[in-house]
Structure formats: C-alpha cells, structure tokens
Amino acid sequence: MTRICVAGGTGQVGSEVVRMAVAGGHGVAVLCRNPPPAGAPARVPGAEYFAADVTTGNGLAAALAGADVVIDCLEGRSGKALKGFADGGARLLAAAQDAGVARGVMLSIINCDRSSFGYYGSKAAKEQVYERSGLQTVALRATQFHSLLASMFGAGSKMRIIPVVKGARFQPIAPSDVAAALLGAALEPSAGPRHSVRTVGGPEIQGMEEFARQWKAVTGSRGRLVQFPLPGAMGKYLRAGLNLVPGQRHAGETFSGWLAKNADSL
Numbered sequence: 001m002t003r004i005c006v007a008g009g010t011g012q013v014g015s016e017v018v019r020m021a022v023a024g025g026h027g028v029a030v031l032c033r034n035p036p037p038a039g040a041p042a043r044v045p046g047a048e049y050f051a052a053d054v055t056t057g058n059g060l061a062a063a064l065a066g067a068d069v070v071i072d073c074l075e076g077r078s079g080k081a082l083k084g085f086a087d088g089g090a091r092l093l094a095a096a097q098d099a100g101v102a103r104g105v106m107l108s109i110i111n112c113d114r115s116s117f118g119y120y121g122s123k124a125a126k127e128q129v130y131e132r133s134g135l136q137t138v139a140l141r142a143t144q145f146h147s148l149l150a151s152m153f154g155a156g157s158k159m160r161i162i163p164v165v166k167g168a169r170f171q172p173i174a175p176s177d178v179a180a181a182l183l184g185a186a187l188e189p190s191a192g193p194r195h196s197v198r199t200v201g202g203p204e205i206q207g208m209e210e211f212a213r214q215w216k217a218v219t220g221s222r223g224r225l226v227q228f229p230l231p232g233a234m235g236k237y238l239r240a241g242l243n244l245v246p247g248q249r250h251a252g253e254t255f256s257g258w259l260a261k262n263a264d265s266l
Contacts, residue, residue, distance in 0.1 A: 002187060003027040005067040007074050007092055010042055012147065013107055014073035016179035022046040031063040054088035060095035069186045070096045072106040076122055086125035093133040105186045106130055108141045110199055111242040117233035131195045138185045142178045143171045143201040144243055146258040150266060153215045157223040162216060164209045165230045168238045171245065173202035177252035201245040203252055211255055218259040219266050
C-alpha cells in the first residue's frame with residue numbers, strides 16, 4: 001500500500017484523485033485549507049483530512065507525515081494565490097523532502113510555458129520549482145477540462161448568448177481522466193529521470209462552435225451562438241493552437257459523454 005498526500009484534494013481534479021486512490025486501497029491524506037466536515041458530500045470516506053496552508057507552511061508536516069508521494073492539484077487563479085503560486089509549491093516540496101517523501105507530481109497545463117497569460121505563467125513557474133527540487137518529480141500537463149467549456153457556455157447563456165471564440169479549437173478532457181493520469185504517475189516505479197514533463201490530451205479535437213452546439217442540445221439553452229475575436233494573451237495562445245496535442249489523444253470521456261453524465265448540474 002502506498003501512502004499518498006493529495007494537496008488540493010477537495011478541488012475538481014484533486015477530489016477525483018482521492019476517490020481513485022482510496023478505491024485502489026492506498027492510504028490517502030488530503031491537504032487543504034478548509035477540510036470538509038465529517039459526513040459532508042465532499043469528504044471521501046477512508047481518506048484522512050488535514051488543515052494545511054502552503055502559503056504559510058502551517059499544517060504541512062502533519063499532512064505529509066509517512067507519505068510516499070505527494071500529488072499537487074492546488075490552484076491559484078487570482079490575487080495573492082496567483083502571485084504566490086510557485087512559492088507555495090516550493091514550500092510544499094521542502095516540507096515533503098523533510099518528511100521523507102520520495103516523489104512529487106503536479107498538475108499543470110499544456111504549453112503553459114509558451115503563454116504570457118498570468119495563470120498559465122504561474123503553472124510554468126511552479127514547474128521550474130519542481131524541476132529544481134530534490135525529489136523525483138513529474139509535471140503532468142493537461143489540455144483544458146470539459147467543465148471550462150461548459151462554464152463559458154453557461155455564463156453566456158444567462159444573457160441568451162453562447163460565446164464562441166473565432167477560429168478556436170479545443171481538445172477538452174474529463175477531470176477524472178486527468179486524475180487517473182496523475183495517480184498513475186504517482187504510483188509508477190521510481191526508475192527514470194529525476195524530473196519529467198508529460199502531456200495528456202482529450203480524445204477529440206473540434207471547433208469551439210461544435211462543442212457549443214453539443215452543450216446547447218443537452219441543456220436546451222435558447223442562447224444564440226455568437227462568434228467573437230479574443231484579444232490578448234489567451235487569444236494568441238488559442239489562435240496558435242497551443243491548447244492542442246493532436247498526437248497525444250487520451251482514449252477517455254468525450255465532451256458529449258461528459259455532458260450526458262453531468263446534465264443535471266449544468
């Protein structure tokens with residue numbers, strides 16, 4: 001049995017990692033700032049929850065005690081969390097090394113090092129922290145999640161508009177498929193390079209308009225598809241196709257399949 005510490009284990013991907021690891025018979029410690037109370041739907045039976053904060057270091061030692069590997073699913077999307085994202089990764093890995101953890105696996109974004117978009121840049125900076133650490137490390141870069149597209153369509157639909165970025169294509173992937181890849185990287189034999197960067201992409205590549213039509217059919221939205229140009233760093237990233245990895249399509253859940261499974265919550 002492997003002891004796994006999942007940092008950010010209550011988030012979209014982290015919670016999937018926790019469920020899979022527990023189901024696989026592994027010991028699981030969940031590191032999060034605010035652990036869900038006992039009996040809450042977000043709390044996975046069989047996992048231990050620890051209140052810890054990578055921005056201060058508080059609680060890290062207890063959460064990492066006895067762990068063989070740490071899987072980092074933490075996010076820092078704005079404000080102080082975004083600014084200190086890489087530093088938090090360094091603090092987590094230092095505590096992991098002090099605890100005798102052998103490996104660190106982090107969730108990253110495809111081609112994040114080729115984008116000037118702030119959130120993606122923070123992922124690239126954290127990758128560098130992992131590469132410099134004393135642990136054996138893996139940065140797993142994933143394409144955008146199905147839920148990202150669904151949230152964009154849903155937000156626009158409130159104004160009877162379903163936004164479609166002109167010329168943008170996507171290769172979305174299910175969070176559960178990314179979680180399985182993270183867990184696989186955490187559990188593989190230790191032989192190999194001290195640091196590696198890997199990618200995992202969704203099973204299909206289509207224009208954003210086609211994904212929007214699929215979302216509209218499932219939700220019954222009356223919103224009108226509206227194409228618009230996207231300026232700035234994210235627009236440049238999408239126009240260059242940096243969100244795609246055509247040669248690495250994961251045989252996982254398609255967008256339409258994910259929509260059908262999550263229809264009640266869309």
